[in-house]
Amino acid sequence: AQRVTQPEKLLSVFKGAPVELKCNYSYSGSPELFWYVQYSRQRLQLLLRHISRESIKGFTADLNKGETSFHLKKPFAQEEDSAMYYCALTGAGGTSYGKLTFGQGTILTVHP
Amino acid sequence: ETGVTQSPTHLIKTRGQQVTLRCSSQSGHNTVSWYQQALGQGPQFIFQYYREEENGRGNFPPRFSGLQFPNYSSELNVNALELDDSALYLCASSLGHRGDTQYFGPGTRLTVL
Numbered sequence A: 001a002q003r004v005t006q007p008e009k010l011l012s013v014f015k016g017a018p019v020e021l022k023c024n025y026s027y028s029g030s031p032e033l034f035w036y037v038q039y040s041r042q043r044l045q046l047l048l049r050h051i052s053r054e055s056i057k058g059f060t061a062d063l064n065k066g067e068t069s070f071h072l073k074k075p076f077a078q079e080e081d082s083a084m085y086y087c088a089l090t091g092a093g094g095t096s097y098g099k100l101t102f103g104q105g106t107i108l109t110v111h112p
Numbered sequence B: 001e002t003g004v005t006q007s008p009t010h011l012i013k014t015r016g017q018q019v020t021l022r023c024s025s026q027s028g029h030n031t032v033s034w035y036q037q038a039l040g041q042g043p044q045f046i047f048q049y050y051r052e053e054e055n056g057r058g059n060f061p062p063r064f065s066g067l068q069f070p071n072y073s074s075e076l077n078v079n080a081l082e083l084d085d086s087a088l089y090l091c092a093s094s095l096g097h098r099g100d101t102q103y104f105g106p107g108t109r110l111t112v113l
Helices: none
Strands: A003-005 A010-014 A019-021 A024-026 A031-038 A045-049 A072-074 A083-091 A106-111 B005-007 B010-013 B019-024 B031-037 B044-050 B053-057 B064-068 B074-078 B087-094 B108-112
Touching: A003 A083, A010 A019, A019 A106, B005 B087, B010 B019, B019 B087, B019 B108, B031 B074, B044 B064, B074 B087
Parallel strands: A010 A106, B010 B108
Antiparallel strands: A003 A024, A019 A072, A031 A045, A031 A083, A083 A106, B005 B019, B019 B074, B031 B044, B031 B087, B044 B053, B064 B074, B087 B108
């Protein structure tokens, strides 16, 4: 069974501070990991996926297979980063390919 | 290019009733996935349709069923509604079913009384 755990339901930081949103996963095969974001009154949208190795809006995430983690990081948080963040996983092949398993989400608040 | 749309926005039903939710996929996308998001939880995968065929199902009972039409729009049907079915139902479309980026609609909020 595949599972995604986001241990923090709420995370508060001040503008300009570094931020790290934690994500741990459980999957027996080779996973693909994603971060989705939902800003206030907007729909869920993809922030980044590990295979693209992009930095989006200053956010990066590294897949650590040894620790089964995919933490999201940004060196200097901005107020517009305040949102709900979901970590998600899919199997990279097989019958679970393309079916997302989400964590419970972390609400990030960036204070001025 | 039109994004994913869902209808209706909100819906109130009573226990035992049946409901149909609709989703129009983004132009050019042939795959639709449905998710249930209970309050305070992350979305949970219900099922996926690829070119009008069911292509995977999550841990949901058979009273949750779906359809995909030739234009790739999709319906989610829920029979014999239960109180626990109250949730936000999200649909997402993608170019294909092999891990392509999923684009989400705004969701339908279903309340079962």
